[in-house]
Amino acid sequence: xxxxxxxxxxxxxxxxxxxxxxxxxxxxxxxxxxxxxxxxxxxxxxxxxxxxxxxxxxxxxxxxxxxxxxxxxxxxxxxxxxxxxxxxxxxxxxxxxxxxxxxxxxxxxxxxxxxxxxxxxxxxxxxxxxxxxxxxxxxxxxxxxxxxxxxxxxxxxxxxxxxxxxxxxxxxxxxxxxxxxxxxxxxxxxxxxxxxxxxxxxxxxxxxxxxxxxxxxxxxxxxxxxxxxxxxxxxxxxxxxxxxxxxxxxxxxxxxxxxxxxxxxxxxxxxxxxxxxxxxxxxxxxxxxxxxxxxxxxxxxxxxxxxxxxxxxxxxxxxxxxxxxxxxxxxxxxxxxxxxxxxxxxxxxxxxxxxxxxx
Amino acid sequence: xxxxxxxxxxxxxxxxxxxxxxxxxxxxxxxxxxxxxxxxxxxxxxxxxxxxxxxxxxxxxxxxxxxxxxxxxxxxxxxxxxxxxxxxxxxxxxxxxxxxxxxxxxxxxxxxxxxxxxxxxxxxxxxxxxxxxxxxxxxxxxxxxxxxxxxxxxxxxxxxxxxxxxxxxxxxxxxxxxxxxxxxxxxxxxxxxxxxxxxxxxxxxxxxxxxxxxxxxxxxxxxxxxxxxxxxxxxxxxxxxxxxxxxxxxxxxxxxxxxxxxxxx
Amino acid sequence: xxxxxxxxxxxxxxxxxxxxxxxxxxxxxxxxxxxxxxxxxxxxxxxxxxxxxxxxxxxxxxxxxxxxxxxxxxxxxxxxxxxxxxxxxxxxxxxxxxxxxxxxxxxxxxxxxxxxxxxxxxxxxxxxxxxxxxxxxxxxxxxxxxxxxxxxxxxxxxxxxxxxxxxxxxxxxxxxxxxxxxxxxxxxxxxxxxxxxxxxxxxxxxxxxxxxxxxxxxxxxxxxxxxxxxxxxxxxxxxxxxxxxxxxxxxxxxxxxxxxxxxxxxxxxxxxxxxxxxxxxxxxx
Numbered sequence: 001x002x003x004x005x006x007x008x009x010x011x012x013x014x015x016x017x018x019x020x021x022x023x024x025x026x027x028x029x030x031x032x033x034x035x036x037x038x039x040x041x042x043x044x045x046x047x048x049x050x051x052x053x054x055x056x057x058x059x060x061x062x063x064x065x066x067x068x069x070x071x072x073x074x075x076x077x078x079x080x081x082x083x084x085x086x087x088x089x090x091x092x093x094x095x096x097x098x099x100x101x102x103x104x105x106x107x108x109x110x111x112x113x114x115x116x117x118x119x120x121x122x123x124x125x126x127x128x129x130x131x132x133x134x135x136x137x138x139x140x141x142x143x144x145x146x147x148x149x150x151x152x153x154x155x156x157x158x159x160x161x162x163x164x165x166x167x168x169x170x171x172x173x174x175x176x177x178x179x180x181x182x183x184x185x186x187x188x189x190x191x192x193x194x195x196x197x198x199x200x201x202x203x204x205x206x207x208x209x210x211x212x213x214x215x216x217x218x219x220x221x222x223x224x225x226x227x228x229x230x231x232x233x234x235x236x237x238x239x240x241x242x243x244x245x246x247x248x249x250x251x252x253x254x255x256x257x258x259x260x261x262x263x264x265x266x267x268x269x270x271x272x273x274x275x276x277x278x279x280x281x282x283x284x285x286x287x288x289x290x291x292x293x294x295x296x297x298x299x300x301x302x303x304x305x306x307x308x309x310x311x312x313x314x315x316x317x318x319x320x321x322x323x324x325x326x327x328x329x330x331x332x333x334x335x336x337x338x339x340x341x342x343x344x345x346x347x348x349x350x351x352x353x354x355x356x357x358x359x
Numbered sequence: 360x361x362x363x364x365x366x367x368x369x370x371x372x373x374x375x376x377x378x379x380x381x382x383x384x385x386x387x388x389x390x391x392x393x394x395x396x397x398x399x400x401x402x403x404x405x406x407x408x409x410x411x412x413x414x415x416x417x418x419x420x421x422x423x424x425x426x427x428x429x430x431x432x433x434x435x436x437x438x439x440x441x442x443x444x445x446x447x448x449x450x451x452x453x454x455x456x457x458x459x460x461x462x463x464x465x466x467x468x469x470x471x472x473x474x475x476x477x478x479x480x481x482x483x484x485x486x487x488x489x490x491x492x493x494x495x496x497x498x499x500x501x502x503x504x505x506x507x508x509x510x511x512x513x514x515x516x517x518x519x520x521x522x523x524x525x526x527x528x529x530x531x532x533x534x535x536x537x538x539x540x541x542x543x544x545x546x547x548x549x550x551x552x553x554x555x556x557x558x559x560x561x562x563x564x565x566x567x568x569x570x571x572x573x574x575x576x577x578x579x580x581x582x583x584x585x586x587x588x589x590x591x592x593x594x595x596x597x598x599x600x601x602x603x604x605x606x607x608x609x610x611x612x613x614x615x616x617x618x619x620x621x622x623x624x
Numbered sequence: 625x626x627x628x629x630x631x632x633x634x635x636x637x638x639x640x641x642x643x644x645x646x647x648x649x650x651x652x653x654x655x656x657x658x659x660x661x662x663x664x665x666x667x668x669x670x671x672x673x674x675x676x677x678x679x680x681x682x683x684x685x686x687x688x689x690x691x692x693x694x695x696x697x698x699x700x701x702x703x704x705x706x707x708x709x710x711x712x713x714x715x716x717x718x719x720x721x722x723x724x725x726x727x728x729x730x731x732x733x734x735x736x737x738x739x740x741x742x743x744x745x746x747x748x749x750x751x752x753x754x755x756x757x758x759x760x761x762x763x764x765x766x767x768x769x770x771x772x773x774x775x776x777x778x779x780x781x782x783x784x785x786x787x788x789x790x791x792x793x794x795x796x797x798x799x800x801x802x803x804x805x806x807x808x809x810x811x812x813x814x815x816x817x818x819x820x821x822x823x824x825x826x827x828x829x830x831x832x833x834x835x836x837x838x839x840x841x842x843x844x845x846x847x848x849x850x851x852x853x854x855x856x857x858x859x860x861x862x863x864x865x866x867x868x869x870x871x872x873x874x875x876x877x878x879x880x881x882x883x884x885x886x887x888x889x890x891x892x893x894x895x896x897x898x899x900x901x902x903x904x905x906x907x908x909x
Contacts, residue, residue: 053804056804056808058804058807058808078807078808079807079808079809079810083808084808085804085805085808087801087804087805088801089799089801091799091801091802091804091805093819093820093823094823094824095819095823096819104809104811104819105809105810108809108810108811108812108815109810138823149805152805152809153808363709363710364710366706366707366710367707367710367711367721370707370710371724373781374724374728374781374785375724375727376750377739377740377742377743377781378727378728378731378739380739380742380743380750381735381738381739381742384742392748393747393748396750396753434639437635438635438636438638438639439636441632441633441635441636442632442633442635442636444632445628445629445630445632445633449628449629451629451630454629457633459894459897461636461640462893462897463886463890463893464640464643464644465838466838466841466842466886466889466890466893467644467648467886467889468841468842468844468862468863468866468882468885468886468889469842469844469863470842470844470863470864470866470867470870470882471651471866471882471885471886472644472647472648472651473867473870474650474651474654474870474875474878475646475647475648475650475651475654476647478650479642479646479647479650494639494642494643495643496643497639497640497642497643498640498643498644501636501639501640501643505636555729555730558730558732559730559731559732559733560732560733561732561733561734561844561845562844562845562863562867590742590748593738594738594742596738597731597735597738597739600731600732600735601727601730601731601735603730604726604727604729604730604731605723605727605730607730608722608723608726608727608730609723612719612722612723612726
């Protein structure tokens with residue numbers, strides 16, 4: 001396994017192609033440490049798959065470099081990069097047995113048959129595929145196929161990294177959890193460098209130690225799941241991560257705090273006199289509500305209540321302003337009531353011109 | 360990439376050399392055809408084409424061909440669309456056997472049926488008519504078209520039918536305004552194959568016609584007369600017979616590409 | 625409700641009975657009689673079948689036919705796949721290639737005959753003239769080998785484009801990721817073809833095999849127009865053999881050989897058909 005780094009990478013699809021213009025990836029810098037589980041998270045069409053294909057060498061970037069353990073590999077062909085790739089739709093060799101599928105990359109490297117057998121047996125044991133060894137891969141269900149294609153990737157000892165491109169898309173919901181657990185377990189046991197591409201925040205946050213958020217071909221934030229939750233670098237990340245997403249409130253700086261645009265809400269106790277476009281971001285989880293009047297809190301009307309099992313989501317309004325709050329299921333409220341709301345300052349993030357400001 | 364282009368160019372070259380040869384032969388004089396070997400006509404002549412266009416026999420046989428081919432396409436599609444729908448949507452007693460029996464007719468060599476066809480159509484009083492040839496060509500076109508359409512229809516989920524009925528569509532309206540547009544590429548491919556096989560067929564077309572419905576393919580063989588073969592005339596008639604085919608491929612090429620990619624053709 | 629499928633099949637059944645079932649019954653009926661023009665048919669049971677089976681000419685035609693069909697398939701299927709692999713996958717070349725490939729398929733059989741007579745005729749043809757330059761005396765009306773391979777060449781020329789079209793359709797349906805995976809796995813070009821392309825093409829190739837088998841077994845116009853079945857019997861294939869007997873009004877004999885002939889085609893096609901069904905079931909699993 002290896003450390004993978006991308007330096008000032010840019011990629012543009014053939015400019016003569018209609019409909020696509022400009023860059024799909026622009027000036028991108030990132031490093032994934034050896035033996036870590038990573039996720040690339042972003043909406044569809046943001047350039048995630050392109051990025052993976054650049055790492056595996058299926059696409060040559062327009063400019064910039066790809067480094068494996070500090071060595072530039074731009075000119076190395078795919079087969080010499082030793083990258084394992086698991087695709088959205090399971091790819092197996094239908095006519096071969098599971099055993100032969102796993103042995104295929106080893107045979108292509110001209111390993112000895114005895115060596116191949118023991119290595120494949122080892123991997124099959126790890127992936128719990130041993131009972132299926134003699135089954136034709138074409139007869140497996142999608143989840144099993146996906147495991148086989150993962151196995152084909154990790155069977156070679158010289159594999160540098162495992163890239164997974166939305167690997168759970170076609171898997172039954174019940175099997176999804178199981179497969180994700182297995183992926184994570186294999187990653188930890190073999191100390192694999194894994195890069196997992198997905199548009200599903202839940203998958204990314206539960207799988208990876210480190211999540212990179214991509215939007216329009218550039219990195220918005222790269223951090224641990226916890227950090228993404230607590231200190232999203234932009235309002236986009238805050239909204240994209242979490243359910244429901246972070247509240248973003250446009251505001252103005254006043255002498256003793258902030259006044260929220262479009263409402264009479266005011267928040268005190270903040271360093272004043274800032275210039276630029278100001279936004280306050282607060283997660284619905286951190287919005288504190290009270291049915292009784294509290295000094296200095298703001299009064300809002302409950303417009304809607306959504307019950308979601310252990311918690312409920314309140315939609316609060318004041319004028320044109322709308323704020324979501326996530327409160328415990330025991331909170332007794334009903335639509336049309338008024339509540340008093342506080343935004344704890346240590347849980348509130350300030351964004352100046354769309355960037356997180358350190359206070 | 361380069362090797363591919365060369366292979367492809369070579370293949371298309373070999374594919375079209377014989378056709379090129381026929382085209383230039385049609386523009387040569389009989390003397391040149393017989394006495395010299397030229398890659399391009401020394402003296403281009405349209406005499407052969409003039410003879411064809413002014414001859415009543417040639418003109419009517421072109422018309423006859425187009426008439427029975429179109430008649431066959433219409434007949435085949437009218438029967439094949441409901442049949443394919445039945446095969447793709449319902450299970451019924453003997454469906455597999457019936458399907459296979461239909462296919463075996465595609466295998467039946469036309470030579471086998473020549474005599475009984477002639478006798479049957481005499482009896483039905485339709486010998487030497489466009490209908491006779493069109494009917495006879497159903498022998499091989501109908502099974503193939505049902506097969507193609509069944510493939511396309513099976514690719515369309517049954518839920519579409521059910522949803523439409525739940526939405527209150529009557530069957531005929533559902534079929535016309537929802538189902539047919541969905542399998543339009545399949546119908547295109549089917550029609551293309553019907554046209555092709557009916558247009559090129561010789562044995563039955565020859566056996567079932569005398570004068571009234573004589574198709575151009577038969578008129579062509581007549582050119583080989585006692586006074587020696589008129590090669591130039593034959594070649595120009597050949598060229599003219601290819602043209603409708605080329606037009607058809609040209610117009611359906613996009614359908615073809617789509618249809619080939621969708622169905623199991 | 626149970627009659628509904630049959631209602632939908634009614635037009636097909638009517639058409640097929642006129643164009644297939646009744647004629648077939650008539651052929652079977654002929655095959656059980658000895659028929660001479662002018663006199664009443666005489667019922668002879670299976671005598672005609674016995675005669676046909678012991679006829680060296682019939683057996684010769686059948687073996688020649690099987691050889692011909694087998695050779696045609698062995699050439700056309702691999703060649704068709706090879707050409708399909710060379711075709712562009714997208715861009716403006718696709719439409720043009722499809723049109724070019726469609727042209728030979730739409731040439732009527734007897735125009736094919738004309739095209740190739742102009743090409744092979746010993747006095748004016750291109751092939752004899754070229755081959756005489758290297759000292760080979762090519763003559764389809766005298767040399768049996770020349771005649772046989774000329775018919776084979778015409779069949780390959782005429783029908784390989786169909787295989788190309790089918791194989792091309794199959795290729796277009798293979799998702800690109802399969803090739804990417806093979807590249808990641810370090811598979812050679814040959815292994816990629818063997819384990820990715822070929823298995824995915826199997827259903828469409830079996831279909832092509834079936835169509836080409838049935839049609840090459842019916843080859844008729846080409847030998848009729850180019851060689852007249854000769855020299856000797858070198859190019860007298862099954863259809864030509866049967867048609868000759870029918871034209872000579874040996875209807876009983878022609879009928880019996882037709883039925884045997886049909887039986888051979890159906891049995892062999894049935895085996896292929898089962899093969900298709902199996903492979904398409906595997907696909908749906």
